[in-house]
Amino acid sequence: MAARGWRLAAAAARPGGGGPGRAPGPGPASEPAPGPVPQPAAPAAASVYVHWPYCCKRCSYCNFNTYVVPAVDEAAVRACLVREAQTLLRLSRVKSVTSVFFGGGTPSLASPGTITAVLEAVMGAAHLPAGAEVTLEANPSSTTTARLAGFKAAGVNRLSIGVQSLDDVELRLLGREHTAAEAQAAVEAARQLFPGRTSIDLLFGLPGQSLGAWTQGLKAALGLCDDHISLYQLTLERGTALAARVWGGALPAPPQDLLADMYQTARTMLLAAGFRHYEVSNFARKVGCPYAVPPMLCHPCSRLSPHVTPYHTLPQGALSTHNLSYWRAEQYIGVGPGAHGRFVPHGEGGCSREARVQMLEPIAWMRAVQSRGHGTGKRVVLSPLEQLEEVLALGLRTDEGITHKRWGRFSPHLSLEAVFGAPGQALQQQGWMVLDGGGLRCTERGLAVLDSLLPDLLCQLQRRWGPTAPGPAPGPAPGGGTAPRGSSAARTGLRAL
């Protein structure tokens, strides 16, 4: 049948179109496909990000989508988060949710009841396996033991605490509401309730911060922390109070070399304390080695764990499952004002992965959710090349890099070797990258300068993709009577929703 033949050809020609969202195994189609043409299998899994946009006070460095309002109509916000989660899960036809992350803003300001409601909505629309990671971002100023216990009862099983610094002067510079002592108490309380599942965030590269001050702070944090630490180099963002002070000359900008020293020193200290540096800014311990075959002797974890087990068979340990799903270019659904998502909207006939952003402003977002079930403000269909570009830019941030298997899911016809064979070798000779049986990844040196490597890698990908990539699928003959192609509407990029 002509129509069928064309669709199959199209599916093969645009591997990235529906492939990445697909489950490793054949997932059961949720509904009978319209028309005679069988639909591609509905994607089975996604993670869910839920954005709580409110804070008590804006921090001096923060340019996130947050709002300080006198009173939050929590019941209304809760109803909208619930409704949007239901709508988007239905749109995505996701069967299983791998993790849920409550970020913000300050989601620990929400009541545990709101967390319960959203999680129930997720469980109502898809399967949330017992033990699936449910993380809540918490500020030390809103984390009494009682509140934390409430969150735990609501279903939260992992806490990410925004400690940022253990120095009161630094905390004031950052505009944080808490003191070092309060942060310490919060982490201790959290560890009681979430043993092995408490993460802390620290910032370095603050204006005027010395290497000594940073290592002192990190040492104190190591004495306090659980098995996961995120170390973020402070980024001066346009429009923030801190950036204005630095660019205006009121505060010194940290020198490049000092930032590099801070990063290297921190890395060394954390490796010595048994942590695995599994992403640019993230460290975890009591986890396995990422390399399935054979373990690299040079890798730090080979010294830590005598029994290196293939990565895929290990539990995630203290790694953040949720964040890994971004870096591995899995599907994720963003719920709440300004939340971002990447998924295939099978439920409305889409068959390509889309970049979606929910409306930024909470009131406008709520109105949209109330009237049409979700507040998506922008959706852009990602071309197979764009998807691969994201795979590259995100995957290389991790120590596991991009495995051949994952690359193959997005690019079945053009292997990692075919794309990065030549300059990859050059970069490999210079010691920035490794391309081997495990896949493509950065060396320790390469990871620190990834943003200088990526433009070249993207150029290389675009060059190879151009001539080698299969051309656009042959269009249906005019009046040929093929079933409408699901993606054609979405392919226009922006569409009134």
Add this chain to the structure above:
Amino acid sequence: MALAGRTAMWWARLRSPCPSAAPLCLPPWLLAWPAACERLYSSRGKEKLDMSTYPVENIRNFSIIAHVDHGKSTLADRLLEITGTIAKTAHNKQVLDKLQVERERGITVKAQSASLFYNHKGVNYLLNLIDTPGHVDFSYEVSRSLSACQGVILVVDANEIDLKHADPERVEKQIEKLFDIPIDECVRISAKQGTNVEKVLKKIIEKIPPPQCNTSDPLKALVFDSTFDHYRGVIANIALFGGEIQKGHKIVSAHTKKRYEVNEVGILTPYEHPTHKLYAGQVGYVIAGMKEVTEAQIGDTLFLYKQPVEPLPGFKSAKPMVFAGMYPVDQTEYNNLKSALERLTLNDSSVTIHRDSSLALGAGWRLGFLGLLHMEVFNQRLEQEYNMSVILTAPTVPYKAILSSAKLIKEYGKAEITIINPAQFPDKISVSQYLEPTVLGTIVTPQEYIGKIIVLCQDRRAVQKDMLYIDEHRVMLKYLFPLNEIVLDFYDALKSLSSGYASFDYEDAGYQAADLIKMDILLNGNPVEELATVVHNDKAYATGKLLCERLKDAIPRQLFEIAIQAAIGKKIIARETLKAYRKNVVAKCYGGDITRRMKLLKRQAEGKKLMRKIGNVEVPRDAFIRVLKREPEK
């Protein structure tokens, strides 16, 4: 002569390529203002004008002369408005400056003509205005325009007569002293506000003589400018010194002896408007099937077939002061660039062009320009009008060497050679003397800046020749400059240390002996051909150090350390080190928001494709020209 007030100098960036026409009592053919994009067809479908109603005695051909930024183009705008040539709207700014580069920079580069119709005391006059550039680089254009005129309006900035710190009395006295123009000949105007602009028109009619020529004589037309139209070929701007010309006439070029048949004649309003004929004394354009870029030689005389005339004296050809290599970014673009250069040089015949090639940059050209601004404008026009991106090497002046080596003399066929490419700079061993070009520079400045200006001139190896108080406030200084000391940034430096008040002009002053050496700039040991330069021995160290320092700021940090060195022969005289990136990775991709991040990365990836690679070092293409030109203080 007119004295113009300083006029609208806040050159509004071009709002629209053409002002919208407002209904006015105008001849119908002027109401529809052709949009720039329609220009190609602008002369079609219009009623042809009968120019016979303007006998020679009712014609005035004039130019407006002024320093750059004194308001010449604004005065031209007002004259066009008053005579109804263009509709009076708020958008008329630099109407005659048709090039994008002119509007962006607020300067006139290319002389333009416009025919104005004006009734004075019941007589209809045809006034042909030829707008001219003000910058010293373009004085060649000015001299060309003048040959078609019988008089000029001199515009002198008296600092805005409509503002309270204007000082027209003083400026009138200066003009009298400098040019012997009586004070009562001056007209005080504000072109910005239109004050007294009518008076200028009356003065033009009263003071400028009509052209001395006769329609009954045989055709004698001076080609004073030309433009190239992709569809119609060469459009030659002509001034008729005798006879008449119309469609179907067979004409001959005195220079090439080639024969053409006239397809179209017309006047410029300022866009082409066809007429039945052009008559002696009139200024307009002719299209006669000239296809080759070399056919419309500026200064050429056109006459009727079988009716030869004594050719008019041609122009002294423009003398290039600055040379630079130009290469396609990608050698596959060579032919496209070649054709763009040919077409652009037809519109700007002051550029000289020689084929050149380099090991590092491939096949290209060595171009001669009138000055650095001219070079920048030419480059910008290549980009804007022909969409070409090029590699430009460091500008150099034409040095000379007197050879002592018999072998080299034999090779060149002469003992004195001119060097327009530093790569061909002969070694000291085979040279008895190097010579550098000099110019006599004239600076007019308010006296309070004299001290700083003298220091600047001394720093540029200049020798003072004269110093004259024009009045109690203004001083005129004359210096003999080595040309290479002023081509790059002297004018900018002078303007900035005198808050824009000092003016500068120069003329050729021959060659002088000089202790010259060639200096190379190396990146990780690889020479940067764009930056190879000939310098005076006394300045080598300072120049080398400065170039290295500026390069350090202009080259982005890379994954490895970069040694930036200045070398004379094998001797390193300056070094800067650009350290490698040790850390360059964004800390966080917040909440899955990677769209912005991907955009930035892709922009960087695009940028990579345009980088010039020297060894393994990637350099943004504009880095070298930024290095050579002092950036304005930030």
